[in-house]
Amino acid sequence: MKRLINRKAGGAGSLILGALPFVLLLVAYILASDARLDANPNDKLLPSFASIADAVDRLAFEPDKRKGIYILWADTAASLQRLGIGLAIATALGLVLGIAIGLLPLVRTGFAPFVAVLSMVPPLAVLPILFIVFGLGELAKVVLIVIGIAPFMVRDLSLHVAQLPSETLIKAQTLGASTWQIVTHVALPHAMPRLISSLRLSLGPAWLFLISSEAIAATDGLGYRIFLVRRYLAMDVILPYVIWITILAFVIDYLLKHLSRRAFKWQAEEGGL
Amino acid sequence: MSLISVRDVHKGYGDVRVLERVNLDIDKGEFCAVVGASGCGKSTFLRMLLSQEFPDRGEIYLDGEPLAGEPGADRGVVFQRYSVFPHLTVAENLIAAFEFQSSQFFGRLFGAARKRAFERVEEMLSGVGLARARDLYPKSLSGGVQQRLAIAQALLAEPKVLLLDEPFGALDPGTRADMHEIMLNLWKSREMTIFMVTHDLNEGFRLGTRLLVFDKPRWDPQAPDAYGATITYDLPLEDAADIDLSHFQTKPTEETTHAEP
Ligand SMILES: Nc1ncnc2c1ncn2[C@@H]1O[C@H](COP(=O)(O)OP(=O)(O)O)[C@@H](O)[C@H]1O
Ligand SMILES: [Mg+2]
Numbered sequence: 393m394k395r396l397i398n399r400k401a402g403g404a405g406s407l408i409l410g411a412l413p414f415v416l417l418l419v420a421y422i423l424a425s426d427a428r429l430d431a432n433p434n435d436k437l438l439p440s441f442a443s444i445a446d447a448v449d450r451l452a453f454e455p456d457k458r459k460g461i462y463i464l465w466a467d468t469a470a471s472l473q474r475l476g477i478g479l480a481i482a483t484a485l486g487l488v489l490g491i492a493i494g495l496l497p498l499v500r501t502g503f504a505p506f507v508a509v510l511s512m513v514p515p516l517a518v519l520p521i522l523f524i525v526f527g528l529g530e531l532a533k534v535v536l537i538v539i540g541i542a543p544f545m546v547r548d549l550s551l552h553v554a555q556l557p558s559e560t561l562i563k564a565q566t567l568g569a570s571t572w573q574i575v576t577h578v579a580l581p582h583a584m585p586r587l588i589s590s591l592r593l594s595l596g597p598a599w600l601f602l603i604s605s606e607a608i609a610a611t612d613g614l615g616y617r618i619f620l621v622r623r624y625l626a627m628d629v630i631l632p633y634v635i636w637i638t639i640l641a642f643v644i645d646y647l648l649k650h651l652s653r654r655a656f657k658w659q660a661e662e663g664g665l
Numbered sequence: 666m667s668l669i670s671v672r673d674v675h676k677g678y679g680d681v682r683v684l685e686r687v688n689l690d691i692d693k694g695e696f697c698a699v700v701g702a703s704g705c706g707k708s709t710f711l712r713m714l715l716s717q718e719f720p721d722r723g724e725i726y727l728d729g730e731p732l733a734g735e736p737g738a739d740r741g742v743v744f745q746r747y748s749v750f751p752h753l754t755v756a757e758n759l760i761a762a763f764e765f766q767s768s769q770f771f772g773r774l775f776g777a778a779r780k781r782a783f784e785r786v787e788e789m790l791s792g793v794g795l796a797r798a799r800d801l802y803p804k805s806l807s808g809g810v811q812q813r814l815a816i817a818q819a820l821l822a823e824p825k826v827l828l829l830d831e832p833f834g835a836l837d838p839g840t841r842a843d844m845h846e847i848m849l850n851l852w853k854s855r856e857m858t859i860f861m862v863t864h865d866l867n868e869g870f871r872l873g874t875r876l877l878v879f880d881k882p883r884w885d886p887q888a889p890d891a892y893g894a895t896i897t898y899d900l901p902l903e904d905a906a907d908i909d910l911s912h913f914q915t916k917p918t919e920e921t922t923h924a925e926p
Contacts, residue, residue, distance in 0.1 A: 568765040
């Protein structure tokens with residue numbers, strides 16, 4: 393018998409092993425749900441799959457009676473739009489400021505302490521300020537996402553760019569490269585893979601800030617819906633919404649990971665994450 | 666007039682005197698090999714020739730003019746590592762030398778200039794035996810091939826002098842011998858001026874037309890940093906065999922102890 397640390401699962405084995413926790417969770421849910429519904433058929437805490445399917449059908453495939461929209465899709469579109477704009481702005485800031493701070497000593501001296509302090513401000517604490525300044529509309533929610541993740545991305549990128557070997561920068565100069573050419577031909581390619589991984593790490597916080605701001609002030613969105621129906625203990629809506637958000641987050645992460653693999657073939661393999 | 670003139674250069678870091686009273690004249694076409702104990706300031710001197718660092722005192726002239734205040738295309742360099750761009754293929758790495766110099770803003774070449782550049786690149790690719798690796802990224806090249814690429818890239822920019830800091834230090838002995846061959850061929854065919862730091866005395870003897878030895882002429886055991894190193898031997902290589910150099914502990918700098926992956 394091999395030591396435990398040397399034993400690995402093969403193809404089918406790893407599939408079964410990977411699926412096991414999901415199956416266990418599902419079984420546990422079904423047992424608990426059945427037990428509660430047996431005791432009280434009106435129990436709302438752990439709804440049966442039938443009632444969850446019912447709710448999904450109502451929200452996703454039937455137009456809402458009052459507004460005539462498909463609520464799940466309308467919520468998804470609203471949330472993804474906020475998330476997308478917020479992520480795009482934060483990523484652009486991360487790239488531009490990250491390279492500027494990481495590459496240019498003058499900018500580094502001027503900005504680095506400011507960004508270091510800024511990234512310590514708890515974003516949710518400034519949410520009321522954002523609502524006051526930007527109103528309760530879309531802007532405040534997008535700005536919260538940007539404030540929440542941009543400082544991290546700027547710092548991460550600038551540290552990464554600052555790690556460019558001095559040899560590489562000197563070499564570029566001895567080939568006649570100007571500062572701008574070093575930015576576009578050396579720093580940018582060096583920064584891009586890290587930008588993607590930095591963005592992937594920021595997805596979790598971005599969702600957190602999105603749902604928080606939607607919970608507090610919104611008229612649509614995934615976070616808004618969850619907190620709206622919470623009042624009626626509508627677990628048959630909340631649970632599929634949570635699963636849906638998880639799927640969205642997973643897919644975005646997956647796409648970014650594969651984009652990075654395909655776009656930057658020159659990277660040394662870094663071990664799978 | 667000599668290509669490079671160094672006049673009474675001093676350099677230190679804080680209280681550490683690294684170099685003192687360095688004087689040197691290098692003529693066009695010379696292949697200067699520089700040896701010296703580890704940490705005696707060879708790389709520091711090379712960095713000053715590059716304008717990556719600056720003398721505390723003294724002057725350095727290139728072609729009679731004071732050195733520019735920053736690295737430029739007049740001085741090419743190959744370091745022990747990180748001398749090629751990892752995100753560019755072999756061919757793209759070589760093209761880069763032309764692109765940087767041709768168009769300050771776009772860094773791209775157009776029309777006839779592009780065609781000429783590609784011809785020069787092809788010539789260089791076969792000249793240093795890289796033709797079959799042309800579309801590979803550096804990560805998939807061995808250390809020796811990467812250094813060959815780095816040298817080829819530096820040469821395409823046509824510098825007045827090529828500065829090498831232990832370029833073959835991380836290579837295994839067989840590869841190193843091949844690189845010596847290539848280096849000598851390039852030097853002979855192009856009439857280049859080369860300044861090469863090495864920790865390998867044999868390498869210095871084999872390649873150089875002139876050997877410079879950096880060492881501390883004065884030594885205070887109580888304060889090892891109080892005095893800096895300077896050029897203690899400067900000899901055309903025919904005579905070098907007579908000199909007893911055995912007391913130099915010419916060890917590679919840290920990185921060199923890693924074998925080629
Ligand atoms: N940036 C620096 N700051 C402080 N000390 C340095 C710096 N660079 C080099 N030194 C010191 O200068 C001395 C010479 O270093 P170096 O030129 O790299 O030696 P060599 O290349 O001959 O092995 C060493 O003692 C080293 O510690
Ligand atoms: Mg050195």
